[in-house]
Structure formats: structure tokens, C-alpha cells
Amino acid sequence: MSRLIVVSNRVSAPKDPASGSAGGLAMALSAALRKYDGLWFGWSGETVEKFTGELKIEDRAGVTVGLVDLEAQDVDEYYNGYANKTLWPLFHHRTDLAAYERSYGEGYERTNARFADVLAPLIQPDDIIWIHDYHMIPMARDLRRRGITNRIGFFLHTPWPARQLLVTLPHHRRLVESMFDFDLIGFHTREWMELFQRYVEVEEKGTVTPDGEVRAFGRSVQTGVFPIGIDVDEFLTARNSVLGRRTYDRMSASAAFRSMMVGVDRLDYSKGLEERLSGYEQFLRDNPDKRGEVFLLQVTPISRDDVDTYQDIRARLDALAGRINGEFADMDWQPIRYLNRTYRRDQLAGIYRAARVGLVTPLRDGMNLVAKEYVAAQNPDDPGVLVLSRFAGAAEQMTEALLVNPFSREELSDAIKKALDMPLTERRRRWEALMTVVQDTDVSIWRDAFVSALQAVVRPGNGNGHAGDDGAATAHAA
Numbered sequence: 001m002s003r004l005i006v007v008s009n010r011v012s013a014p015k016d017p018a019s020g021s022a023g024g025l026a027m028a029l030s031a032a033l034r035k036y037d038g039l040w041f042g043w044s045g046e047t048v049e050k051f052t053g054e055l056k057i058e059d060r061a062g063v064t065v066g067l068v069d070l071e072a073q074d075v076d077e078y079y080n081g082y083a084n085k086t087l088w089p090l091f092h093h094r095t096d097l098a099a100y101e102r103s104y105g106e107g108y109e110r111t112n113a114r115f116a117d118v119l120a121p122l123i124q125p126d127d128i129i130w131i132h133d134y135h136m137i138p139m140a141r142d143l144r145r146r147g148i149t150n151r152i153g154f155f156l157h158t159p160w161p162a163r164q165l166l167v168t169l170p171h172h173r174r175l176v177e178s179m180f181d182f183d184l185i186g187f188h189t190r191e192w193m194e195l196f197q198r199y200v201e202v203e204e205k206g207t208v209t210p211d212g213e214v215r216a217f218g219r220s221v222q223t224g225v226f227p228i229g230i231d232v233d234e235f236l237t238a239r240n241s242v243l244g245r246r247t248y249d250r251m252s253a254s255a256a257f258r259s260m261m262v263g264v265d266r267l268d269y270s271k272g273l274e275e276r277l278s279g280y281e282q283f284l285r286d287n288p289d290k291r292g293e294v295f296l297l298q299v300t301p302i303s304r305d306d307v308d309t310y311q312d313i314r315a316r317l318d319a320l321a322g323r324i325n326g327e328f329a330d331m332d333w334q335p336i337r338y339l340n341r342t343y344r345r346d347q348l349a350g351i352y353r354a355a356r357v358g359l360v361t362p363l364r365d366g367m368n369l370v371a372k373e374y375v376a377a378q379n380p381d382d383p384g385v386l387v388l389s390r391f392a393g394a395a396e397q398m399t400e401a402l403l404v405n406p407f408s409r410e411e412l413s414d415a416i417k418k419a420l421d422m423p424l425t426e427r428r429r430r431w432e433a434l435m436t437v438v439q440d441t442d443v444s445i446w447r448d449a450f451v452s453a454l455q456a457v458v459r460p461g462n463g464n465g466h467a468g469d470d471g472a473a474t475a476h477a478a
């Protein structure tokens, strides 16, 4: 059995999965590594004055992790810069927020090359390598340059942008060309995959075969759709735990016969938080009789606070939540409980279960795991209603949610009303269909489907695809 080497910017293997504040993805990747045996490689989160390339190996809850420190300049230009100020906004269709600075691009290339320098000597001939996300797009190219011929797969956790927007990125061609050093590229949805394929067809006059092989730059790469999900068993365990149940009781008591709506999102402009609050404000205006009967619990941990745009949105949200509360609150009721903090997963599960409505309304989102967690946490006999943005990847599968356009305050207001008024039979019918989707896209299915597809890619030149063979070398000789 070959080893699996997972590579991502941050390595977040939870030290104690049961109590974790780690997200579903961290759990999933740790579980993948425990199953396949291997290594999780990435940035330690620490900075040093001068890059040394020293590798720190640790064991975290049975997962071997390999960590490397970066220089402050790398963190500025590669992580805060190119990853979070250039690619993240661009991939979420916010070219108005995207910063195109040469130094960011250079830092991105330099840091990926540094990661490759440290990683390449660790790779054994039978290993398969799975790179994650937009921080590490050139990684396969950098590893190939260092003589690595193993199978390398890539999974993009964000959307892929429309071609018309991607071409605003200086050196977009270079970025896309580097992706042809992967053997397999996975996307959450057919839509993101087709946008990638369309770019290659239009900009490079490339071709796409019916089974998703994309040819351009004199090479080819397999593409596929692998919708990520949550670890359903782990989440149900959290929901049924003592703290999960206690949190449910506490929230139900605190709601005091009012209907609670919940939102759980990192503080990020892609999550549509301002639009959500405006839609809720519209609902309060449209339905004076409902005031005092409903409230929104919005859990919003601060993220990427080193980036100006994130400080700006934080200030705007503080002001908006304060204004809505100031305008509508009564002596014994406040329409929004806005919390900039994190909760443990078992507490989150209890919160979701106590909420009559789950508001998941990003403006654009690769998948969105909160939508799946909300559904998994519900009481099957009396489930709540999921209001889901049609621009979340999750909307491609979760069609029985109330799908909304988050850019329209009125549509949001109507959807909140419909959710609150929905009869039990309809709530049950929709929930059963949604829960089937959540189970059918369990994270273990995602992981196994990707790894099997990577193992099965037939590489030009040999047809059997064993890592490290001549065919592989030829395929990547360009």
C-alpha cells in the first residue's frame, strides 16, 4: 500500500479530535492519513528571521505531520499577499478587492519552491501526493522540477472563477499551465470544473474529452468532480455528546419560545454577512408582527485579521449589527446576537439543533460545510429549515433547501418568512432529502473517491500508471 502525502498551507491535525475546534476538513484529512499511512506537510504557522528549510516532524493524534517555518516576508507576500489578497478575492469573483502586486507573485513562487525543496527529499517512489488549495497551485510543477515523478493530485476548495475574471490576473496563463503538472485536478462542483475547462478551451485552444481529460500546453490532465462533505458519524457523536445536548438545552431555554435562526461563518466577505443582515432587516420591516418572535444568532470567528479588507468588513458588520439592534430591539428582545468567537464542535452541533432556521447565504463559496452540519444536527421529528445561497457549491446537491439569491434583500426576507412558516410535513420531507445528500457525500466518500481516481489515472506513455516509471517521467518532461 502506498503512502499518502497530504500537502496544504496550514497543517491543522487536531490534537484532540473529540473536543476539536478544528473544522471538518482538518478532521477528514487526519482520518485520511490514519487510513493510508503517510505524512501531512505544510507551514507551521511560525515565522523565522531567515528561512532554513528545517523540517519538524511531530505526531498529532496518530498523524505524522511535517512542519516548516517561513520568513516574515514569505508570509506577507505568499500567504497574506498572493493567496489571500490576490487569489482568494479573484476566485470568489471579487476583482474589486483583488490586489495584483508583482512582489506577491514573486513571493508565491518563491515560497512554493521552498516548500518543494523541503518536501522532495521525503518522497518515496510509491508515495501518492495530494496537494490542497489555491495556496499551492504551482506545487506539482516545482516538485517535477526536482525530479519527482509520482502521482500528484490537486483539490481546489474554492470556486474556480469565470474566464472573463481570471484573465485579469497577470500571468494567469503561467498559473494554469503549472496545473498541467498534476495528474488529477478535483473540484467541488461540475460548475467549477467546467469553468476551468472553458478557460483552457478558449484561452489555450485546448480540448476536453467526455471523461474530463483536458489537453493543452502539449500535455494533459484529468479533471473531476468530488463534492466534499462532513464526517457524519463524528458530527452525530458531537451532537449527542453531553456538551452537545447541554448546549441544545441551554440555547432552547435562552430562546424562550422564540424561533432562533443561526449563521456560522468565518468573518469573510465571501460569506455574504452584510447582505444577510440587510435581508434580515428587510424581513423585520416587512413583518412587524414577527418582531419579538425571532432572533438571529450569528457566530462569526475573526479570520485573516492581518489583511485590511478583513478589518474593513469587520468594522462594517459591527456597525450594521449595532444599527439593526438599535433600531428594532425592545427591552426584552434583541434581533441579533452577534458573536466574534469560536465554539467547540459539540457546542456548535447543539446550537444548530436548537435553530429553527439555518441561514447559509454566501455570495460565492466552493462548497460550504456549515450547510451540511446544520442538516446533520437536526431532530428528524421536528427539523429546522436550511436557507441556502444558490451561489454556494452545496446548492448543486442540496436542492431541497430554500435556495435564495443572497444579493436580493427582498428574496432573503421572503425566504426567512417561508422558512419560519413552513409546516412540519414539508420540513420533514425536505430534511429527509437533504440528509440523504449529506450521507451520500460523507467526507470518507470524498477522500476515497479522490484517492482512487488519482491511483487510476492512466498516464500517457505506459497505460498502467505506476508512480516513478518511465511513462510518468515522459508525461511530465515538458
Ligand code: GDG
Pocket (backbone or CB within 6 Å): 020, 021, 022, 023, 024, 025, 157, 158, 228, 264, 265, 266, 299, 301, 341, 342, 343, 344, 345, 348, 365, 366, 367, 368, 369, 370, 371, 373
Ligand atoms: C473552505 C471553502 C469549503 C466555523 N466557526 C466555528 C467552526 N467553524 C467551522 C464550521 C465548518 C468550517 O469551520 C467552515 O467550513 P466552510 O465550508 O463553511 O467554509 P471555509 O472555512 O471557507 O472553507 C468552503 C471548505 O473549504 C471545504 O472544502 O466548503 O467552500 O471556502 O466546519 O463548523 N468550528 C468550530 N467553532 C466555530 O466557532 N469548532
